Amino acid sequence: MxxxxxxxxxxxxxxxxxxxxxxxxxxxxxxxxxxxxxxxxxxxxxxxxxxxxxxxxxxxxxxxxxxxxxxxxxxxxxxxxxxxxxxxxxxxxxxxxxxLEQGPRSKTKIRIAGALAGGILWGVGSQLGRGCTSGAALSGMAVMSTGGILTMMAIFGGAYGFAYFFRRWWT
Amino acid sequence: MGPLVPDIVSTDLNFIVALIIGVFFGFILEQAGFSSSRKLVGLFYGYDFTVLRVFFTAGIVAMVGVMSLEYFGMIDMQLVYINPTFLWSALIGGLIMGLGFVVGGFCPGTSVCAAAIGKIDAMIFIGGSFLGVLFFAEGYPVLERLYKAEYLGNPRIFETLGTTQNIFAFLLVVVALVAFWFVSMIENKVNGIVRPAFRYSPYYVGLALVGLAVAVSAFLIPDRKTALLDSVRNETPVWSAPLKKMSVDELAFRLMDSDEKNLQVIDFRPRAEYDSLSLPKSTWFELNNLFEKEPNQVLSLRHKINVIVADDELTERRMALIAEKLGYRRLFILEGGFSEFQQQILDYRSPGKPVTRREVDLARFRSKAKSVLPVLIRENKSAGPVEKKQKRVVGGC
Known part of the structure; x- marks a missing residue:
C-alpha cells in the first residue's frame, strides 16, 4: 500500500x-x-x-x-x-x-516548542473541559450532552480564532 | 438491556474490552490520517478537511445509533455517562484546547496515534500534556472555583435548546451534510482545484443519499417515552385492546396460595398508597421504571407472570400496553383495578343472602380472603420499588 x-x-x-x-x-x-x-x-x-x-x-x-x-x-x-x-x-x-513533522516554512526548534506548548495547553484545557476531542466532544455529541457539545464548539471555534496567528507554522 | 457493564460484562473483563476497543480506535484514527499533524491542522487553514469529515460523520452516526438503541429499549440512558455541564470550565477549557490544537498540531488521542507510528513531534506533545496535567494539579486550588462554577447538571442539548431529540438530531445531520459540501468547496479553492465540490457521480450521489437516509431516520426516531404515552392517550382503543385479565378473586386466591411461586404483582399505584398497603409478592413501579435496566430485569423474569395493578383499570391498561410495546411478556391486568379489589375482597360485604350454589361459594371465599389477606399484607414487609444498585458510569476524561 x-x-x-x-x-x-x-x-x-x-x-x-x-x-x-x-x-x-x-x-x-x-x-x-x-x-x-x-x-x-x-x-x-x-x-x-x-x-x-x-x-x-x-x-x-x-x-x-x-x-x-x-x-x-x-x-x-x-x-x-x-x-x-x-x-x-x-x-x-x-x-x-x-x-518530526512540520509545516513547510516552520523551523524545527519552533515545531518542538510548539508541540510541547500545545501539549501543555491540552493538559490544562482537557482538565478544565473534563475531556478532550474524544471524551468531551465526540462522545458528548453521541449522547447529546450540552457540556460536551459546548466544549466541542469552544475547541474548534477557538482553534479557528487562533489559527491566523500561527499560519506561518503550518502553511 | 445495555450497558452490559457491570453485570453481563464484569468490571475486570471490561479492561480487556477497553483494550480491544482501543485497538480499533487507534487503527481507525491512523487509517483516517489522524497521525499527521499537518493533516489535522489543515482543517483550520482550509487545505485539508479530513478531520471535519471523519469527526462529524462519526458524531452523527453515533448519535443516531444511540438514539436507536434507546428507542428499541436496548439501553438504559440513566446508566450511560452524560458529560456534566460546568458552563465556564467547558468553554474556557475548550478555548485553551483550541489554542493547543493550532500550537501543537494534535489533540491527545491523535498524538497517541502519531507517536505509535514514530512521529517525534507527537511524543513531545504527549510529554507536554503530562506537564499540563501536572500544572493543573498544582494550580488546582486557584482553578477550583472556575472548574466547579455554573454546574448545570447533566442536561442534554435538546433540553437546553427547548426542542426535541429527533428535531435536534435531524438538524445536526443536515448541518453536517451542508458542511461536507461547503468545506469541499473551500478545500478545492485553497488547493487550486477547479472541479466542483459536488458532482453527479455514483460516489457523491451515493454519499448524499446515505446522508439523507441518516437525517430522515434521525427525524423518525422520537423520544420513546413520549411516543408510547401518546399511543395510549386515546381511551377508546385502550379499552378495546385485547389484554389478558385476572379477576379480583383469582388474584386473591393466588396471593393466598402458598404454592404459588410464579405470580408477581407490579404495582403502579402512587407511592404513598403503596407504602400504606402493599400486596404480597408485589413490587412498586412507576412509568419510568419500564425504561430502566434493573426494573427491566424484574419484569423479564422468565417464569413469572406479571399482574399489573393500578387504582383503576384504565391506568392498568395503559401501563400494560406500554409494557407490551416495550417487549415485556406474560402481562395480566387486574380486572376493575385495585379499587375493585379493595371493594370486593378487602372490604367485602355480602350483598344479601346468597341463593345459588355459586353465590354461596363466592361469599364464602371472599369472606375468607377478607380475613386472611390483611394478615398477609401486614406481614409483607414488601419489596417496595426495584432497588437500583447500578449507578451512572463514571466516564469522561
Whole structure:
C-alpha cells in the first residue's frame, strides 16, 4: 500500500461512529484519551512523591472519584489499545518511520516548542473541559450532552480564532 | 438491556474490552490520517478537511445509533455517562484546547496515534500534556472555583435548546451534510482545484443519499417515552385492546396460595398508597421504571407472570400496553383495578343472602380472603420499588 493513501474519510467516520455505539452499549461510556494522560500523571506523582499526593486537593479528589490505583483505569487500557492499533495500522500501510513533522516554512526548534506548548495547553484545557476531542466532544455529541457539545464548539471555534496567528507554522 | 457493564460484562473483563476497543480506535484514527499533524491542522487553514469529515460523520452516526438503541429499549440512558455541564470550565477549557490544537498540531488521542507510528513531534506533545496535567494539579486550588462554577447538571442539548431529540438530531445531520459540501468547496479553492465540490457521480450521489437516509431516520426516531404515552392517550382503543385479565378473586386466591411461586404483582399505584398497603409478592413501579435496566430485569423474569395493578383499570391498561410495546411478556391486568379489589375482597360485604350454589361459594371465599389477606399484607414487609444498585458510569476524561 502506498504510504500516503488514507481511508475514505466518510468510511472512517462511519466505522468510528459504529465503534462508539458499541462502546456505549457495552460499557455505558464513550471513548476518551486525556483521562489516560491524567491517570498516568497521577500514578507517576504517586510513585515519585507519595506524600504530595496525600496532601494535595487535586489528587485527593482524583482518589475519591477513581479509586486508589490510577493505572487500573478504563481509559488507560483503552489508550494502550490505541497505541497498538495505530502501530498495526502504520505497519500495514507502511507508515512506520521516526520523523518530526512540520509545516513547510516552520523551523524545527519552533515545531518542538510548539508541540510541547500545545501539549501543555491540552493538559490544562482537557482538565478544565473534563475531556478532550474524544471524551468531551465526540462522545458528548453521541449522547447529546450540552457540556460536551459546548466544549466541542469552544475547541474548534477557538482553534479557528487562533489559527491566523500561527499560519506561518503550518502553511 | 445495555450497558452490559457491570453485570453481563464484569468490571475486570471490561479492561480487556477497553483494550480491544482501543485497538480499533487507534487503527481507525491512523487509517483516517489522524497521525499527521499537518493533516489535522489543515482543517483550520482550509487545505485539508479530513478531520471535519471523519469527526462529524462519526458524531452523527453515533448519535443516531444511540438514539436507536434507546428507542428499541436496548439501553438504559440513566446508566450511560452524560458529560456534566460546568458552563465556564467547558468553554474556557475548550478555548485553551483550541489554542493547543493550532500550537501543537494534535489533540491527545491523535498524538497517541502519531507517536505509535514514530512521529517525534507527537511524543513531545504527549510529554507536554503530562506537564499540563501536572500544572493543573498544582494550580488546582486557584482553578477550583472556575472548574466547579455554573454546574448545570447533566442536561442534554435538546433540553437546553427547548426542542426535541429527533428535531435536534435531524438538524445536526443536515448541518453536517451542508458542511461536507461547503468545506469541499473551500478545500478545492485553497488547493487550486477547479472541479466542483459536488458532482453527479455514483460516489457523491451515493454519499448524499446515505446522508439523507441518516437525517430522515434521525427525524423518525422520537423520544420513546413520549411516543408510547401518546399511543395510549386515546381511551377508546385502550379499552378495546385485547389484554389478558385476572379477576379480583383469582388474584386473591393466588396471593393466598402458598404454592404459588410464579405470580408477581407490579404495582403502579402512587407511592404513598403503596407504602400504606402493599400486596404480597408485589413490587412498586412507576412509568419510568419500564425504561430502566434493573426494573427491566424484574419484569423479564422468565417464569413469572406479571399482574399489573393500578387504582383503576384504565391506568392498568395503559401501563400494560406500554409494557407490551416495550417487549415485556406474560402481562395480566387486574380486572376493575385495585379499587375493585379493595371493594370486593378487602372490604367485602355480602350483598344479601346468597341463593345459588355459586353465590354461596363466592361469599364464602371472599369472606375468607377478607380475613386472611390483611394478615398477609401486614406481614409483607414488601419489596417496595426495584432497588437500583447500578449507578451512572463514571466516564469522561
Amino acid at each position: 502506498k504510504s500516503e493513501t488514507y481511508m475514505n474519510p466518510y468510511l472512517a467516520g462511519v466505522l468510528l461512529g459504529v465503534l462508539l455505539i458499541v462502546t456505549i452499549y457495552i460499557t455505558g461510556r464513550g471513548l476518551g484519551a486525556s483521562g489516560a494522560i491524567k491517570s498516568t500523571t497521577v500514578a507517576t506523582v504517586q510513585a515519585v512523591y507519595p506524600e504530595h499526593t496525600d496532601n494535595t486537593l487535586f489528587y485527593k479528589e482524583y482518589r475519591q472519584d477513581h479509586g486508589e490505583t490510577p493505572l487500573m483505569n478504563w481509559l488507560v487500557f483503552e489508550v494502550v489499545g490505541v497505541l497498538i492499533g495505530a502501530f498495526l495500522s502504520g505497519l500495514i500501510s507502511d507508515r512506520l518511520v521516526f520523523k
